[in-house]
Amino acid sequence: MRDPNYSSEEMEIENDTGDWTVEKLNKVKDQFLAQRSVSKAISLLEELLGTKVDDIDDEIWTDVHDLLIVIFDTIPIQIMLESHQIVLLSVINHSPDKVIDLIAYHYIEPNISKITEVIKTSALAITVALARRIPGEPCYESLARILWRFIEVKEVVKEFEEQLKNDNSQLRFRVHHVTSLALKNKPADNGEGLNLLVKAIIKEVESQDILCALSALEILCDATSDHVENAKLFQQMGLVRKIYEMMQTLKSEPEGGFLYPVCVRFFAHLSVVDPEALEKYPKFVDSVLDMVYHFDCLDAPQRALAFETLAVMSSTSSAKKIMDGYKGEYKMDKSMNHFGAACASGPVELRIRHLDALCLMMSKFSTTSDSEILNRWFNDLGEPFPELILSYLKKPFVDLRISTLNLLAVLMNFEWARKIFFHTPGFTDYLVDRNIETSADGNQLKFDIIIKIIESMSPAIEPPDMLRLKTYRHQGVYYKEHNPELAMENQ
Template sequence: MSEEWFSQKLESLKINTDNRLSTLSEIRGRLNVTPNLEVRITNRLLSSPEIYDCLEEEGAGRDKAKYRENCGETQRLDLVSDILSICMANLTLRQNDFPLLLQRALEHKKARIRTLALHTILKELQNQVNLNDKDEQSVGDLLSDELLQHVLKGLQDIETQIGNPALSILLMVLENHLHQPWVKESLTIALNKDGVVKCRTYELAVGLAKRSPITLEKVEFIIDHALAELDNDDILMQVNILEILVSLAEQNHGLLYLEKHQVYDVICKRVDSEDNPLDRLLVPGIMKFFGKTARVQPQKIITGYPHMIRCLFECLHRGDIANLPTAFDTLANLAHTQQGVSLLELNYKTALKEIFQDYHSYLHSLASDLKIRAFNSLEAIFTFEQSVCLEVNSILHTWFSYMSRHSDNMEFLLDYCRNPFPDIKISSLNFIRALCCFEWGIEALKNTAGLLEFLLDRKIEFDKDAKYAKYCVIELLADSNAFDVQTNLQLRSYVNEGPYYIQNLLDVAVEGN
């Protein structure tokens, strides 16, 4: 009975074009209230030209505009999209007719309809990964060549809503198909499209290449194309390419490939070059590239490219507002690992003293947003997932002493903790928390008159996030052996009460007495 009803409605769409909106609305309504939709019904709707014909424009010129107005183009698109989405949700990759049922949608001129089909494919692939507890690369054989061709075409689409799901699908399935000549041909076509499509293709190639040297070799023609673009005048494209290449540099085989092609040397020369003033615009992107590489390959960058490290220190010391945010982040990346900290101190001890002294000045003089960026970088520099070795502990203590002007306290941070603006207060408290992971940090806090009292005073804090930031510091202090018995009781009581505890009026009155 239900199948017959849908057949009648499809016939109505074909015969009575004036009532398409109401008919589509009826179909959507019935789909929404029908539990356990029969496969025959959803397949019938997905393969019926009547549904897709509702989106065909009739007439031309002024007649076309009038047609849109009279027939409610947006409403029709909404209704058809909803109907197709409900039907596609019932599809599975294991169906033999899966490609056929999506073909009309994948070839449709409306981007929204093509997007629905691509998201259906992506969702089904993800379901297979979750269902079989596999990694994403294990579903590469689930997509037919026919569907893969449509997805590759989607990669070439200027529309982000189409290109992004196509990219996600290809990252999951393309590795097993790279030997196919038509795949390489399609990717080559993408390389001749506009910048958005090219960057998307570069991202795909790097995402595949970082998995193994063998896969890198298969997509080398794409990465070579990207590297060639580092030598043109399109600064924005070069910055985007550097960002994409970072994940390749994080892998040993990827780093070897980039070094073999002298990518780092070429980039360094761009920084040195005075022939083209626009090259200076690349500096933030280049610093970011070297810094992110150094997070996982500290020795290669810190010892292998001293000019770039000196360029970073110059940016930090010069105080160029445009480059400071990236410079702060890059220094944090260089010091991300214990090896990075040791290598920086070993090779650039004098420069680092100046830089951390500059931090002290910057915290006073910079605008609020840059103050926060500086605090965030300091927090990252002094934060480690595991306990640090004695050598690194000593280096970090030395770096802190440069900032505190060898005063062995946190007095220079006190004003920021009391700042009325929550963002600055929270970022400074987070930095203090990082310092208090070290015994010398807790001692510096103890030596700061008024800081512990400020942290324990609940009555002066109203911002929820600031309360939590203070609580995190006190939690560390409560676990230390640095304080006397009475102070330890206060700290432990604060922790037990939680970050958002509010004293009642009687308690406050008693304390006042």
């Protein structure tokens, strides 16, 4: 029923069955804003999307988009669901994908915390309708950010299962995207619905299509990172053993090269949440250390992967103990020796990645035992390594200096490191020299390092050196020394 407050001019526009134009859209929008109400918004929504929306020219989509925003901003979502659910359902079922994207992104997602229970129960038809639209290219990501919350609603899971029968892998992976978000956001909810959808991803891993297998492994790898619950789920489903067996064959197959690095990364993340995996799957450790030992034979991405994986899998206290006493073919002391050599060779971009990986390894500690292990590993980098660090701090490459400063900041947490560096010739002179570092971030990092060193009250620092550091701190981050000769010349 039409709102009795409509003007005759509005009625004339409503009865106009001609094509929508920019002028018509702007006129309707202006009239609507002049007398804005929920009932008018509902009527206008029905009229606008009651036409064959696909016929609206792409050139006026921006204007249609703006009008829809105004309409949806006028209708509180609770009122829409309570009193006009049929209208919203019709819009979701019959509008083009870009309209669905707008509804999901602008209208439903911002209000999702207020309506979750409603669209699980009395307005469940809305959720199922949204699930049905997940294959849409412009809208699947916006829909996924909503739908992962309903991964255990049987009607939603049933809809996804139907869509997973599609021969088009691209469309299947839009459903997998929902599962991926569920694994990341609510890993503890390992119910029947989630298990069914995870099994569908695992099935993709076994695909003969390399791209499908790679994409599926990427999803599972990301889901393992920092989520113990997912790691346990994957082990229960036999996925970990399956990937472990895949690694043994992929390494020797040229076409499996893309999959192999992802398998390595999967186990690295697994070892963070389940350090015992390092002992359960020793061939994984051997594979990584083999890459480290032969880093000079690898291409740049694999070389970076080798040391970044070593850093990740050695990050927890339990993992440090396991790796420090590893009894396999390769040894950690030699691995660290290769780590030091890698940091000193290759393109600057690659050296930066190695320094960042070493920084990660050294930054993860919580016990005295951790410190002792890291001390041994640092010494295994090679005797010249502190001099290498000092030389990098003076190089004319900002990114290299920043990565080196980040590493130095981590090392200054340890007394053994302070002792090493303050016995390295030229280290104190570098710290108090204000003419070397040119970037704002670098100056701040260096200043923070000096404060950390002062607060440590380390016995490794001689009193005259401590006085120089305190003077630097007192002068501040960006202090510049006064040059009397330059001042005389200016005068």
